[in-house]
Amino acid sequence: MNTEDPSQQLDIPLHVKYIKSLGESKDDLMYHLTAHLRMNAIYWGLTALCIMKHKEALAREEMVEFVMSCWDDEAGAFGAHPDHDAHLLSTLSAIQILTTQDALDRIDIPRVVKFILSLQQPSGVFAGDSFGEIDTRFSYCAVNALSLLGHLHELDVEKTVDYIRRCKNFDGGFGACVGAESHAAQAALAILDKLDEIDHETLAWWLAERQLPNGGLNGRPEKLEDVCYSFWVLSSLSILKKVSWIDPEKLTAFILSAQDPDNGGIADRPGDQPDVFHTHFGVAGK
């Protein structure tokens, strides 16, 4: 890798500036059209900053207050934005932010635990909210959130794992629900200490074949690369201790080439519009 070429280095000051600017675009239509993702976006931004060692770039108090303003007292969990319904996705992000900011004492932990556990279905999978959309992504959210709250022991682990086990496919990967195609963004077994459920060799093979000639990773066979899979695929390979099965230098070069050299931020692939989701997974993947 040519370290002289500026496009081949992670431009930390520019990305920090980009993330800071996101909260200041309140006269922007897109800012408001994405209110349903606000909580997740703050988590992505904060974590990206932490990885770049600039956690202080966003004000702690203001952030914690925002998270608390998204509390849905009827459900006993967090929505994505004030006055939005509680959902498992935003609840996990809220817990992650509060953990990072060392502010978990602000919440009624037993109530949140109760909310999360109430979403487990008889089959073992979790729903995202009371309306019942099911997906192993939500199993992951539940497991991760309960683990951060220190209440994993209240979970019926066997039932949870049993459902995930039924989502396993012959290619070694896991789908979103029973019968679904393997997708790179599904993983929860590590936190539950159940990695023995995985066919390591087959899954690592499938994951390693996600790398394309330009160095980027895709999420399913014969699809385009995307920076966010750098995180999903790489973290799974890392859990399986098989990162060496792909070429990290080519991946790094690919992620760096997706940076926006003018305004900061990282896009899904070179030349595209950057956003906080891909900036997070880009710096995390790197």
Added chain:
Amino acid sequence: MERVDERANGGCTRRGRVDARFTRRTAFSQHCHHTISVDNSPKSCVKRVRYTQEALEAKKQREQAKLKEYLILADSVLARRKRKDWSKDALELTTRVLQINPELYTVWNYRRDIFLNGIFPTSEPSQVNDILSNDLSFTMTHLKQHPKVYWIWNHRRWCLEAVPDGPTQDDADGWRISNWNKELFVVEKMLDVDARNFLAWNYRRYVLSSMPVKRPEQTELAYTTRKIEANFSNFSAWHQRSKVLTSLWDQGKLSPEICREKEFDLVKNAMYTDPGDQSVWIYHRWLVGQGKDYAILSREIASVQELLDEQPDSKWCMESLVFYKQLTLQNHTSRLNDAQRQQIIQSCLVLLAVLQDIDPMRKQRYKDLTEGINRFQTNA
């Protein structure tokens, strides 16, 4: 991508074995999606544009009016929701706000609460059925614009599941049958537009397993054949096929032995058309399975070897050969004499050395596999 063009230019003729029905259309343009699917933003697959300061100002000005209207609308919907307003006016407002932003899951929830608490209790079953049918049509326009927004698919599920008994007591499933049949048609349209949309495939499986009058699974098998023939690069269709076949075998409706032979034929056709396509090789690996059947395993090794002889630089031929030969060493060692075992081991080592060379990104994996093969040597 270059590889694809090469094949399309005639790299794929072979003793008339290649079936003309196979084409390989890359569905790469259809990629946009995330774990949390977001069509409004983060805008995936949107080209970065450099605006001048003036252009940026002008854009902002144009947006301001739209923004103001949207904020008033969204705020008033959320305020009504807070005071549990279940009126038709409120329903109308949710329609308007969702047309602008279908990602507002809270408003979809509110819409359903209005139906359940405000509208259905005072409606006849036939009216409820009409309302739900209308909502299915209403969300169809959303779906076409935002095929990867989870909340829209979820709302359709809810509508279908809420269809009441009717039109008559004797025909209690009538409305349901009609709505669910339409739904299968809708999901087929969506898969015509993007054959890899995993939300649509998941939804398809849901519809097939929930519709009041189930279709025979053979029909679904035929559907995957059509999808694969249209584009054999479509791994989603191969995946579905593996699920349908397993189910038909488990129920004893098809014979695994006879089926498997037909499947080997199908996959071989695709393999010869483009030996570089992953989908096909992954499916082939499923067909071979654990490799317990020595005759099939040997035959497939020979067949892949034949293809490799014609395409000497095919990574997938080599990778698969190593995998299948390894299965032979694992499962059928008692059938082999020392010379045969040595021959297999040596050929694997040669293939793995070539693979390290032609596929350097995964070099370490091939090194690890080499170590594994060497262990057979010491064990023997």
